[in-house]
Amino acid sequence: MSIxxxxxxxxxxxxxxxxxxxxxLVQKGNRHPKLTVIQVGNVPASSLYIRNKMRACERVGIxxxxxxxxxxxxxxxxxxxxxxxxxxxxxxxxxxxxxxxKHINEDEIISAIAPEKDADGxxxxxxxxxxxxTSDIFPGTPKGIxxxxxxxxxxxxxxxxxxxxxxxxxxxxxxSMLTNKSATVTVCHSKTKNLAEITKRADILIVAIGRANFxxxxxxxxxxxxxxxxxxKVNDKFCGDVDFENVKDIVHAITPVPGGVGPxxxxxxxxxxxxxxxxxxxx
Amino acid sequence: MSIxxxxxxxxxxxxxxxxxxxxxLVQKGNRHPKLTVIQVGNVPASSLYIRNKMRACERVGIxxxxxxxxxxxxxxxxxxxxxxxxxxxxxxxxxxxxxxxKHINEDEIISAIAPEKDADGxxxxxxxxxxxxTSDIFPGTPKGIxxxxxxxxxxxxxxxxxxxxxxxxxxxxxxSMLTNKSATVTVCHSKTKNLAEITKRADILIVAIGRANFxxxxxxxxxxxxxxxxxxKVNDKFCGDVDFENVKDIVHAITPVPGGVGPxxxxxxxxxxxxxxxxxxxx
Numbered sequence: 001m002s003i004x005x006x007x008x009x010x011x012x013x014x015x016x017x018x019x020x021x022x023x024x025l026v027q028k029g030n031r032h033p034k035l036t037v038i039q040v041g042n043v044p045a046s047s048l049y050i051r052n053k054m055r056a057c058e059r060v061g062i063x064x065x066x067x068x069x070x071x072x073x074x075x076x077x078x079x080x081x082x083x084x085x086x087x088x089x090x091x092x093x094x095x096x097x098x099x100x101x102k103h104i105n106e107d108e109i110i111s112a113i114a115p116e117k118d119a120d121g122x123x124x125x126x127x128x129x130x131x132x133x134t135s136d137i138f139p140g141t142p143k144g145i146x147x148x149x150x151x152x153x154x155x156x157x158x159x160x161x162x163x164x165x166x167x168x169x170x171x172x173x174x175x176s177m178l179t180n181k182s183a184t185v186t187v188c189h190s191k192t193k194n195l196a197e198i199t200k201r202a203d204i205l206i207v208a209i210g211r212a213n214f215x216x217x218x219x220x221x222x223x224x225x226x227x228x229x230x231x232x233k234v235n236d237k238f239c240g241d242v243d244f245e246n247v248k249d250i251v252h253a254i255t256p257v258p259g260g261v262g263p264x265x266x267x268x269x270x271x272x273x274x275x276x277x278x279x280x281x282x283x
Numbered sequence: 284m285s286i287x288x289x290x291x292x293x294x295x296x297x298x299x300x301x302x303x304x305x306x307x308l309v310q311k312g313n314r315h316p317k318l319t320v321i322q323v324g325n326v327p328a329s330s331l332y333i334r335n336k337m338r339a340c341e342r343v344g345i346x347x348x349x350x351x352x353x354x355x356x357x358x359x360x361x362x363x364x365x366x367x368x369x370x371x372x373x374x375x376x377x378x379x380x381x382x383x384x385k386h387i388n389e390d391e392i393i394s395a396i397a398p399e400k401d402a403d404g405x406x407x408x409x410x411x412x413x414x415x416x417t418s419d420i421f422p423g424t425p426k427g428i429x430x431x432x433x434x435x436x437x438x439x440x441x442x443x444x445x446x447x448x449x450x451x452x453x454x455x456x457x458x459s460m461l462t463n464k465s466a467t468v469t470v471c472h473s474k475t476k477n478l479a480e481i482t483k484r485a486d487i488l489i490v491a492i493g494r495a496n497f498x499x500x501x502x503x504x505x506x507x508x509x510x511x512x513x514x515x516k517v518n519d520k521f522c523g524d525v526d527f528e529n530v531k532d533i534v535h536a537i538t539p540v541p542g543g544v545g546p547x548x549x550x551x552x553x554x555x556x557x558x559x560x561x562x563x564x565x566x
């Protein structure tokens with residue numbers, strides 16, 4: 001068996017440190033940090049994700065506010081709420097649970113969140129700073145991936161890293177972040193030719209395409225560290241984008257699904273809220 | 284001899300089309316577009332670049348304003364001027380000639396330019412949108428590179444593109460743009476191991492590192508299209524990052540230096556100003 005990269009325990013460790021940091025600031029007389037999550041409609045998956053975020057916040061001492069709208073809310077109502085939250089001094093982070101209903105312009109909504117409250121790190125301004133290496137707020141999953149690699153001391157500088165998937169929330173920002181950390185990064189996707197040939201050369205392979213068990217043993221080498229971002233449901237069981245059972249013993253290290261990147265994503269969200277909070281209370 | 288990618292004539296062609304478009308709008312009673320360039324100090328290279336931009340603007344019918352400051356101008360004076368220009372209705376594009384003196388916070392100055400007047404495409408908001416594929420304004424050199432590839436019908440989708448250099452103004456944005464155009468992009472830099480091995484696999488090789496004649500024939504294959512962004516001065520002659528003389532006959536296509544990417548960068552700047560202008564007059 002290769003090294004199993006345990007996202008759950010790493011996240012717990014990060015969260016425990018975060019809890020202490022928050023506690024220390026509160027003991028000094030500061031208010032608690034606060035995250036406000038906006039939900040539109042009641043998609044069950046979204047409700048589940050929000051509940052997980054709420055519990056995580058509560059555990060570390062971040063106040064959690066959950067604002068809900070009916071699925072037929074208008075663009076302007078949402079924008080008005082965000083505008084109010086942007087000006088609400090005791091709200092440190094704002095998060096819009098995605099996806100939004102089709103009639104809502106998602107880009108405009110995400111861009112409306114003030115960068116100094118951008119808990120998810122999806123605002124174009126935040127992402128521009130991510131590209132420029134001038135941000136300390138990062139989208140949760142990419143940030144979680146980098147923290148996992150660092151925790152397990154997988155060398156990033158000079159590493160040949162292949163990212164499969166070019167989404168705005170995982171593939172593109174993680175590629176930027178790792179380039180800034182001096183990895184040699186290749187971004188692959190559905191139009192990539194000879195994918196296996198490219199992934200086989202990877203020191204680190206990050207997969208975020210949402211296709212169950214897509215990466216088989218033909219895509220890896222024995223030195224590869226695999227970060228599996230996929231969460232797919234097959235026969236009522238969750239699995240990643242990597243054929244874990246057949247790959248796990250022939251690579252250097254691998255994240256399981258669940259228990260890999262998932263917990264790190266939430267932990268990184270909490271850390272974003274904390275960073276936004278400390279900047280505000282230091283003002 | 285391989286295909287010589289002629290940036291000069293391509294830029295002239297683009298500029299000629301642009302001139303007609305501007306002329307048409309002016310004939311309809313619209314004002315001319317206007318670019319304002321801010322120069323701090325009098326670095327000779329900057330003065331030369333600005334003169335080139337001025338001439339290019341004049342040729343296509345873009346009004347050109349040149350604001351100069353002494354090298355000891357303060358941050359707040361610069362910010363004040365940018366703020367005024369942001370609110371000046373007849374200024375369509377603002378450009379800060381870089382580099383700025385050491386005592387000036389360049390990031391803050393660039394970020395102060397309103398995105399709707401960001402002629403250079405260096406503002407973090409613009410770059411965030413570039414990453415997200417929601418921008419129609421792009422930094423000049425990356426945009427010039429893409430236009431050259433398109434003009435010469437070098438396939439981008441599915442191509443294996445290697446970018447050497449990860450600067451904020453060339454390497455990182457061009458990688459994002461080409462990923463969004465469905466190329467498989469690898470970004471290499473000073474920490475990359477086995478560089479020649481990686482570049483040799485490239486269908487398209489974009490080099491922007493500022494090291495004269497660095498890319499020799501050991502770095503290419505016979506199918507490679509080379510885009511050489513470097514402008515280096517050796518023995519009073521300009522040369523690129525690619526050893527042009529020894530490489531030109533053994534690759535598929537190559538840009539010369541000068542006369543390759545350079546003219547396309549200015550042409551793309553003009554096009555940015557035009558795009559910003561049309562959005563304003565359409566309001």
